[in-house]
Amino acid sequence: MRVAVVGLGAVGSAALRFLARQGCEAVGYEQFTRGHTRGSSHGESRIYRLTYADPYHTRLMRHAFELWQELQAEAGEELIVPCGVLWMGDATDPELNAIANALRSEQVHFDWLNAQEASARFPTLHMEPHERALFQSEGGFLRASDCVRANLRLAEAHGATIHENTRITRVEPLPNSVVIETEQGALERFERVLITAGAWIPKLLPELNLPLTVTRQTYAYFTIQQGAETRFEPDQMPVWIEATRHFYGFPSDGRQAGVKIALHQLGETQDPDTPARPVDENDLAPLRACLERRLPEVSQTVLHTATCLYTNAPDEKFLLHPLPDDPRVWFVSACSGHGFKFSILNGYEAVRCITAQAP
Ligand SMILES: Cc1cc2nc3c(=O)[nH]c(=O)nc-3n(C[C@H](O)[C@H](O)[C@H](O)COP(=O)(O)OP(=O)(O)OC[C@H]3O[C@@H](n4cnc5c(N)ncnc54)[C@H](O)[C@@H]3O)c2cc1C
Numbered sequence: 493m494r495v496a497v498v499g500l501g502a503v504g505s506a507a508l509r510f511l512a513r514q515g516c517e518a519v520g521y522e523q524f525t526r527g528h529t530r531g532s533s534h535g536e537s538r539i540y541r542l543t544y545a546d547p548y549h550t551r552l553m554r555h556a557f558e559l560w561q562e563l564q565a566e567a568g569e570e571l572i573v574p575c576g577v578l579w580m581g582d583a584t585d586p587e588l589n590a591i592a593n594a595l596r597s598e599q600v601h602f603d604w605l606n607a608q609e610a611s612a613r614f615p616t617l618h619m620e621p622h623e624r625a626l627f628q629s630e631g632g633f634l635r636a637s638d639c640v641r642a643n644l645r646l647a648e649a650h651g652a653t654i655h656e657n658t659r660i661t662r663v664e665p666l667p668n669s670v671v672i673e674t675e676q677g678a679l680e681r682f683e684r685v686l687i688t689a690g691a692w693i694p695k696l697l698p699e700l701n702l703p704l705t706v707t708r709q710t711y712a713y714f715t716i717q718q719g720a721e722t723r724f725e726p727d728q729m730p731v732w733i734e735a736t737r738h739f740y741g742f743p744s745d746g747r748q749a750g751v752k753i754a755l756h757q758l759g760e761t762q763d764p765d766t767p768a769r770p771v772d773e774n775d776l777a778p779l780r781a782c783l784e785r786r787l788p789e790v791s792q793t794v795l796h797t798a799t800c801l802y803t804n805a806p807d808e809k810f811l812l813h814p815l816p817d818d819p820r821v822w823f824v825s826a827c828s829g830h831g832f833k834f835s836i837l838n839g840y841e842a843v844r845c846i847t848a849q850a851p
Pocket of ligand 1: 498499500501502503504521522523524530531532533534537538539540658659660661688689690691692693696709710711754799800801802824825826827828829830831832833834835
């Protein structure tokens, strides 16, 4: 079966590998080059976690994690950093309680720590006496850009063809094939087409009026004070998240100097075809305030910043659908700021759906 994958970020790269591995003639199209920084999947790290306030996502993560482990084994490189995830918040925080309930219902082990216990176990993180923390060990971070690159490399090893710098402008189902057109005007015919174009999906499928909005998001790396570096390594420090406020951060990832912190809150609306404006002091001010209350051994000196796109669905759900009038074309979006961890599962499911359709 000849299948095109349009867009080679987290979801598309995974789908391309699964297609090629099962013997399809898989052809991937990416409007930029692999590893580009204009979409949603670039950078050193994305959190993966079982800690959701609903059991559904906890269950999904368990499936996704098996696929990440399988990718890591096939790639023969470290893609998963299992440092655990620590949620911190007020002792009465409703989100903390909802997460604890969801984990209990899925029989997932976790620890409650009071402020003193948490600070003793993870000395880089400051907690106030009225706070408590929930620690869950089966989380950590994925080496995001490396995951995308590994999927693409393995897809090629399984026989896939990849066209970089090739933007698809039209997808048209015809009676005997689906035609796609490149920006340069070339036409290609396929039996199936999978659209994994992230923030560009609404532009490629305008007739569907998808309820998606694209926002500009940012993150920054700050300097670890001299002498404290080893305490920030992933074997000593977990990924951390502030319940309700949704600031979050990582241990030192060993690739980019310093530590990364960010805020999970929707930024300004962004046209994905316009490069996002660079990170400025307005973006950094809330991160600086968070540093001050949480990470006393990190200085305010910025080492690196980046912008990234969220593609937001109203209910933070993922989209995985065929075109309303043609099941040979599917689109999938692992969006809403928490989709990287599930991207490999969405790619897997999309391939299962698209190849299951009778010709
Ligand atoms: C700052 C930030 C932090 C995040 N943190 C986390 C986290 O900690 N944990 C987590 O699970 N998730 C996180 N996410 C979300 C996660 O990164 C995204 O959900 C995921 O990367 C989306 O992947 P995608 O494949 O859908 O999109 P993308 O990776 O953007 O891929 C889409 C690709 O399609 C290409 N393309 C688009 N249109 C065309 C076209 N017409 N022709 C050819 N190619 C095209 C694009 O160039 C792009 O490469 C975060 C996101 C951001 C921005």
